Amino acid sequence: MNAPLKQHLIDPEICIRCYTCEEACPIDAITHNEDNVVVDAAKCDFCMACISPCPTGSIDAWRVVMQPYSLEEQMSWMELPEQEEIAKPDGTGPAEGGDVEALEDSVERLLAEAHAGAGGKARAPATASKPSINLYNLKKPAVGIVQGNYRLTSESADSDVRHIIIDLGNQHFPVLEGQSVGIQPPGTDANGNPYLPRLYSISSPRDGERPNTNNISLTVKREEQGVCSNYVCDLQKGDEVRLTGPFGATFLMPNDPQAQIVMICTGTGSAPFRAFTMRRQRLTADGGERMRLFFGARTSDALPYFGPLKKVPDTILEKHLVFSRAEAVEKEYVQDRMLKQRADLAGLLSAPHTHIYVCGLKAMEHGVEAAFEQIAKDIGTDWVSLRDQMRESGRYHVETY
Amino acid sequence: MLDLINVAYDTQIPNNVGLSSDKRVLKALEKWHPGYISWWNDLGPDGFQESLVYLRTAVSVDPKGWAKFDYVKMPEYRWGILLAPQVEGRTIPCGEHAGQPAWQEVPGEYRNMLKRLIVIQGDTEPASVEQQRHLGKTAPSLYDMRNLFQVNVEEGRHLWAMVYLLQKYFGADGREEADDLLRRTSGSEEAPRMLGAFNEATPDWLSFFMFTYFTDRDGKMQLESLAQSGFDPLSRTCRFMLTEEAHHMFVGETGVGRVIQRTCEAMKEAGIEDPYDIEKVRALGVIDLPTIQKKLNLHYSLSLDLFGSEVSTNAANAFNAGIKGRYQEAKIDDDHKLHNDTYPVIQLKDGKIVWEEVAALSAINMRLRDDYVRDASGGVKRWNATIEKTGIQFEMKMPHQGFYRHIGVFADVNVDPDGTIISKEEWDAKKDDWLPTTADGDFIQSLMKPVWEPGKFAGWIAPPRVGIDNKPGDFEYVKLHMA
Numbered sequence: 001m002n003a004p005l006k007q008h009l010i011d012p013e014i015c016i017r018c019y020t021c022e023e024a025c026p027i028d029a030i031t032h033n034e035d036n037v038v039v040d041a042a043k044c045d046f047c048m049a050c051i052s053p054c055p056t057g058s059i060d061a062w063r064v065v066m067q068p069y070s071l072e073e074q075m076s077w078m079e080l081p082e083q084e085e086i087a088k089p090d091g092t093g094p095a096e097g098g099d100v101e102a103l104e105d106s107v108e109r110l111l112a113e114a115h116a117g118a119g120g121k122a123r124a125p126a127t128a129s130k131p132s133i134n135l136y137n138l139k140k141p142a143v144g145i146v147q148g149n150y151r152l153t154s155e156s157a158d159s160d161v162r163h164i165i166i167d168l169g170n171q172h173f174p175v176l177e178g179q180s181v182g183i184q185p186p187g188t189d190a191n192g193n194p195y196l197p198r199l200y201s202i203s204s205p206r207d208g209e210r211p212n213t214n215n216i217s218l219t220v221k222r223e224e225q226g227v228c229s230n231y232v233c234d235l236q237k238g239d240e241v242r243l244t245g246p247f248g249a250t251f252l253m254p255n256d257p258q259a260q261i262v263m264i265c266t267g268t269g270s271a272p273f274r275a276f277t278m279r280r281q282r283l284t285a286d287g288g289e290r291m292r293l294f295f296g297a298r299t300s301d302a303l304p305y306f307g308p309l310k311k312v313p314d315t316i317l318e319k320h321l322v323f324s325r326a327e328a329v330e331k332e333y334v335q336d337r338m339l340k341q342r343a344d345l346a347g348l349l350s351a352p353h354t355h356i357y358v359c360g361l362k363a364m365e366h367g368v369e370a371a372f373e374q375i376a377k378d379i380g381t382d383w384v385s386l387r388d389q390m391r392e393s394g395r396y397h398v399e400t401y
Numbered sequence: 402m403l404d405l406i407n408v409a410y411d412t413q414i415p416n417n418v419g420l421s422s423d424k425r426v427l428k429a430l431e432k433w434h435p436g437y438i439s440w441w442n443d444l445g446p447d448g449f450q451e452s453l454v455y456l457r458t459a460v461s462v463d464p465k466g467w468a469k470f471d472y473v474k475m476p477e478y479r480w481g482i483l484l485a486p487q488v489e490g491r492t493i494p495c496g497e498h499a500g501q502p503a504w505q506e507v508p509g510e511y512r513n514m515l516k517r518l519i520v521i522q523g524d525t526e527p528a529s530v531e532q533q534r535h536l537g538k539t540a541p542s543l544y545d546m547r548n549l550f551q552v553n554v555e556e557g558r559h560l561w562a563m564v565y566l567l568q569k570y571f572g573a574d575g576r577e578e579a580d581d582l583l584r585r586t587s588g589s590e591e592a593p594r595m596l597g598a599f600n601e602a603t604p605d606w607l608s609f610f611m612f613t614y615f616t617d618r619d620g621k622m623q624l625e626s627l628a629q630s631g632f633d634p635l636s637r638t639c640r641f642m643l644t645e646e647a648h649h650m651f652v653g654e655t656g657v658g659r660v661i662q663r664t665c666e667a668m669k670e671a672g673i674e675d676p677y678d679i680e681k682v683r684a685l686g687v688i689d690l691p692t693i694q695k696k697l698n699l700h701y702s703l704s705l706d707l708f709g710s711e712v713s714t715n716a717a718n719a720f721n722a723g724i725k726g727r728y729q730e731a732k733i734d735d736d737h738k739l740h741n742d743t744y745p746v747i748q749l750k751d752g753k754i755v756w757e758e759v760a761a762l763s764a765i766n767m768r769l770r771d772d773y774v775r776d777a778s779g780g781v782k783r784w785n786a787t788i789e790k791t792g793i794q795f796e797m798k799m800p801h802q803g804f805y806r807h808i809g810v811f812a813d814v815n816v817d818p819d820g821t822i823i824s825k826e827e828w829d830a831k832k833d834d835w836l837p838t839t840a841d842g843d844f845i846q847s848l849m850k851p852v853w854e855p856g857k858f859a860g861w862i863a864p865p866r867v868g869i870d871n872k873p874g875d876f877e878y879v880k881l882h883m884a
Contacts, residue, residue, distance in 0.1 A: 014866055016654045017779050018621075018647035023640075034779065052468060055648040056655075057867045078786055127873045256873045 006103060006133055007068045008044045011080045012036045014058035021050035021059050033075045041068035046135050047172050060130055064100045102247045103134040107182060110199055111248060117358065117365045117398035118391050119384070125254035125355055125394040129206075132174045133249060138184060138197065141242040142171050146235045147215060154301035160222040161268060161304045162233050163203070166241055167215045173243070175202050175216060177275035178251040178357075178397075182244035185231040197244055198228040201359070201399070203271035205279040219271035219304055251357070251397045253279060257288035260354040262345070264294040264334055264368055269360025270304055272399070276357075277317055289353070292318045292344075296334040296364070298325040335367035339374065346378045349386065356390065358398045365400055415481030417462060418565070429568040430482075433579055437561075440527065440583045441476060446553055447534045450476050451882040454550045455869070459483055459558070462641055470870045472880065478554045482565045485640035493631030494730045495737040496723035503633040507570045511722045515632055516571055518725060520578050521595055522627065523563030524585065525620060526556045528599035529612070531587035536609055539849035541859030545606070547869065547878035548652045552613065555645045562638045570634065597807070598703045605845045606862075607660060607688060611700035614653030614780060619707040621646050622728060622773045629726025654780040655865060657697075661784050663687055663863040665791035676795040683844060686860045690788070690795045692845070695837045697797060698818060701777070702805040708770040710809045711746050716765040727765065728772040744768055747802060749810050752822060754803060774799070805836065853881060 010021070010030075015037055022030040022037065029043035030050060050059050063069075063083055101111040101122075115122040124131075136142040144166035152161045175181075182197035189195055204217040222233040235241065253261070253276050261280075263273040273293060280288055297303035300323060309319060320341065322332040338345060348354045349372075358368055369383070376383035390396035411421045413431060420427045442450060453472040458479050460469050491503045507515060530553045540546035560582060567575035585592045593600045598616050603609050624646060628639035664687040668674075673681055682689040709716065719725040720739070727733060735742065742761035747754065761768075777799065784797050801820030803811035815828035818835055837845075852859045856875030868876055 013783075016647070016651050017776075018650050020644055020647045023643070034775065035782070053644050053647070055651040057871065060871075127871075129871060255871060258873075258875075 005041070005065055005068060006100070007041050007063050007065050008039045008046065009061045009063055009069065009074065009080060010037050010039060011058040011061040012074075012077045013079050014056050016056055016058075018055065020053045020055065024050045024053050031071065036075050036077060038071050038074035040071055046132065048132070048174060062130065064103075100133060101249045102245075104137060104244075106196065107134075107199065107244075107247050111180075111399075114199075114399045114401055115250065115397070117362070117400050118396055119387060120391055122250035122397065123392060123394040124250045124252050125256075125259070127254045127256040127259070128252035128394070129176055129255060131176050131179060131249045131252060132246060134245065134247065135173065136244050138244060141184070141244050142168060142173050144168050144171075144216075144241045144243050146237055146239045146241060148237055149233075149235050152219070152304040157299065157302040159267075159298075159302050160233060161302075162220050162222070163217055163304070164220060164232060164235060165204075165209055165215055165217045166243070167213075169214065171214075173214070173216070173246065174206070175204075175246045176206050177202070177253045177279050178272045178399075179246040179248040181216065181218070181246055183228060183232060184242055184244070185228045187227075189227075195227055199245075199247060200232070201268075201271035201275075202246070203274040205275045205282065207282070211282060219268045219274070221268045250394070251359075251399045254355055254394075256353065257283065258353050260289050260348055260351055261291040262294075262348060262354065262356045263291065264338070264356070264358045264360075264364075266296045266334065266360035266364050268304065269358075269364075269400070270295055272359055273357070274305055277312060281312070281316055288316075290314075290316060290318055292320070292348075294320045294322070294334045294337055296322045296324065296332075296360075299323055300326065333367055334364065335371040338368070338371040342375045342378060345372075345375050349376060349381070350379050354390075355395045356397065358400065360400060362400045365398065414561075415460075415479045415483075417481075417483055420482070423569075426565075426569045429576055429579075430565065433564060433568070433576075436580070436583050437480075437557075437564075438476060441530075441557060444527075444531045444534060444586065445557070446475060446530075446537050446550060449537045449546075449550070449879070449881075450474065453880040453882070455547055455872075455876075455878045456551055456554060457870070459641075459645065462486060475550060475554060478557070480554070480558045480561045482561055483558075483641050484634065484637035487633065487637060491633060491636075493723040494629050495726045496631070496721040497738065498631060498723045499737045501631075503631050503636070505633050507632065508722075511632075511724055512571075514719060514722060515635070515724055516567070516575070516578065518627065518719065519563050519566050519635065520582070522620075522623060523560060523567070523578075523582050524595045525599050526560040526563065527582060528585075528587045528594040528596075529553075529603075529617070530556050531594075532599065532601070532603040532612075533609060536603065536606060539606065539851050540853070541606060541849075541862045542852050542857060542864075543855055543878040544858075544865060544869070544876075545656070545862070546853075548648075548656075549609065550879070552617075552649050552652055555648065558645070559642050562642055566634060566638060596707060598707055601703065604842065605849050606656070607693070607696055607845055608700070610653050610656030610660065611696050612653070613649050614657055615697075615700040615704040615777060616707070617646065617649040617653060618773060618777055619704045621650060622708075622769055622776070625728045626725050626730075626769060629730040631723035654783065656862075657693070657780070658784050658787055659863040659865065660688055660861065661690070661693060661797075662787050662791075663861055664690060664693070665788055665793045666863065667860075668793060669791055674793070676793055686848065688845060688848065688861055690793070690797075692837065692841050694797055695835060695841060697781075698800045698804065699836050701799055705770060705773075705802060706806060706808040708773065708809075709766045711748070711767040711770075712759055712763045713766045714763065717760075717762045720765045721762060725765075728769055747810065749814065754816075754820060754822065770802075774802070800835070853879075 017037055026049055029040045102108040147165040147167045150163045152163050153159050180199045180201050182199055184197040185195045200218045202216045203219045208215050209217055220229055220232045223229045265273055300306050320337045322337045324331050373383040376386055387396055456473045457468040457470045462483055462485055493499055493501050493503055536549055537546055564579045567579045585594050587594045588600045603612055624639045624643050628636050630636045667685040667687045671685055676690045679689045739761040743758040744761040744764035745756045746759045746764050746767045748757045781797050788795050800818035803816030804818050806812055815823050817823050848861045855877040858864050
């Protein structure tokens with residue numbers, strides 16, 4: 001097996017050798033010599049019990065490796081080695097370890113496709129928390145229990161979008177806003193092979209649907225022929241679900257409360273933005289800059305979370321809900337509203353703390369790009385080079401399917 | 402059911418010891434509480450009681466979620482009583498009772514010994530808060546100010562931890578001792594703190610960093626050995642305190658490290674190669690390396706004194722009783738009774754420094770001090786790595802154990818930093834090269850100008866490599882509220 005592996009390490013330049021992590025580790029995976037405190041890759045099961053008690057943050061160091069660093073190597077370090085370039089097995093070129101979105105090739109590829117709309121290699125925001133990746137896979141999935149399954153769109157709307165809450169019990173399943181999980185529907189396809197897992201964005205913030213609950217929520221639209229979406233949309237309270245992930249290391253939220261966040265979505269693309277918004281709301285002590293949401297749907301009763309969204313104060317979230325099929329109103333798409341807000345957006349495009357996120361159907365990309373091209377012109381800039389520059393600094397993100 | 406992991410807030414005092422159903426202790430603590438708050442207001446950080454400080458508060462003893470960060474006014478900090486979870490079937494780890502079930506109540510025969518250990522530990526906690534109370538006003542950044550206050554509130558919580566043990570297990574005289582912990586004051590003429598180093602002033606930030614590195618590390622070693630106590634409530638208390646203590650070590654090690662780093666960088670920028678060109682270096686507004694070495698010498702020596710005499714009957718008794726163990730007792734491979742073992746101890750014989758094997762039981766202090774020296778040398782190694790990276794030719798060294806000592810075998814002789822015994826005349830002639838002078842102190846003091854703009858740092862100290870709680874560099878760690 002030559003699959004890359006994510007290895008937990010301790011940054012020797014920041015560590016002060018207090019051995020608090022060693023005490024906290026329930027399975028004795030951490031040890032030390034006189035110079036360094038080190039993690040045994042063969043033992044560490046990513047339970048994260050050592051992360052929070054560390055007084056320095058040195059414990060939160062990770063490298064993607066083909067061959068894990070031995071204890072002896074780690075003990076001899078004066079500093080953490082750079083992330084090595086790791087060529088992916090399918091020959092698609094080197095993957096930069098720091099931004100590896102998944103350890104399973106099929107998922108990594110799915111995410112790479114989803115992020116392609118940003119026009120280049122996606123990068124995480126500079127102040128994003130470090131994500132945990134692929135703690136669970138098909139061989140060793142997490143098992144969640146459905147806590148609830150609620151229809152978000154009205155019965156008369158032509159789309160059935162659901163809010164599904166999954167309890168993770170005692171399992172350690174750390175997620176960040178913007179990450180996804182994989183769900184594998186039970187059963188086999190026409191050829192007798194197990195179904196491939198589908199990815200769904202998590203729509204709850206890192207600390208759960210309510211603060212300090214160990215659960216996640218998903219926003220899933222029923223697709224007529226979709227094996228997985230029908231499976232998920234039909235889940236009943238108490239049902240077991242097998243989850244893989246978490247996945248995604250770039251489409252993440254900046255921790256910087258001063259970051260200006262612009263979110264553009266359609267349909268279930270709103271899932272990560274629900275998580276972003278809830279995260280900001282829970283951090284009100286930080287004040288934080290107001291976020292902006294451009295959210296398109298056919299009609300208001302087909303717009304997921306329409307009711308709850310209305311209740312989010314404007315001081316936290318400036319909402320632009322636009323409808324393309326509403327009665328008695330002119331047809332409006334997100335790009336139309338973006339152009340109406342061009343002065344505001346132009347200002348944001350030139351600000352250094354602005355982060356832009358686009359999420360939804362692939363079909364929305366073109367209109368959004370076109371709107372940004374015009375707005376960039378207003379400030380005398382070329383959109384493509386501005387976008388590339390923002391993406392390189394982790395401030396422009398696209399996740400479309 | 403009693404939840405022993407998460408903190409209960411059903412009383413004024415957050416705790417995981419079921420206070421709400423222990424009326425007697427709850428009442429005693431509630432009576433003590435106002436005195437504590439008025440002590441904090443009178444002798445805690447001067448001038449910042451109204452400011453919002455981004456502090457971590459322990460909310461659980463489960464490592465996965467033990468602390469939360471938020472803005473708090475310090476007098477409203479939730480000081481609580483937190484014990485590490487009880488280990489099922491724990492036994493007394495050392496001494497003549499080794500292997501017997503750990504005591505859940507105070508063993509009568511060791512009552513006084515135990516109480517004295519708890520009082521001494523308890524006395525150091527508020528003492529350091531008092532020593533550091535003026536530092537906020539000259540903080541080199543909001544980041545450092547926040548770290549200072551974090552250390553302060555946690556020392557306050559450690560006082561609570563010791564007071565809880567006194568109130569819960571020692572009846573009327575425990576209550577009296579708890580009151581006395583608020584009555585004694587660092588540096589006071591009539592009622593000083595119990596240990597010498599805790600009556601010294603902490604006049605500037607370099608002293609603070611050195612104090613947290615060297616003196617708090619003694620505290621850590623003491624906590625480590627009390628965490629090995631056969632008296633289970635003391636062990637559990639200390640185990641949890643060690644989790645917090647680690648932050649204090651962090652402040653010290655990175656604090657000194659950042660001062661050194663800034664000095665080296667400034668020298669490089671100015672093209673100064675000679676670290677002993679003190680005037681030129683000081684003109685850059687940074688602290689020259691030889692002066693940092695002098696501060697190191699001073700704080701290291703004062704801290705070694707805290708370990709007491711090398712050969713000690715008291716320490717032997719405490720170990721033999723199973724009240725206080727050795728550093729990482731459980732990981733030591735011996736019989737944990739030490740009746741037939743010896744340990745090498747440094748001694749003076751005919752005017753010479755020699756090592757002698759003595760009964761291991763009587764050398765408990767020496768052994769803990771050796772563990773301390775090893776532990777403390779780790780950070781010095783890192784500081785030297787910082788210097789080396791910049792290419793400056795200088796090496797920080799811990800002086801010989803006999804240098805500038807006031808307790809133990811070296812109390813009556815003069816020893817130079819290399820470990821040579823010298824005459825009084827030689828000492829007087831050279832001591833200004835080894836220990837900070839008034840002029841050195843004045844120079845350091847001249848740099849102590851507050852820098853309170855978020856993300857900005859005083860010119861004599863480098864910014865940290867990572868923020869607290871993963872915060873960005875310009876995070877406002879303290880929202881100042883100046884009267």
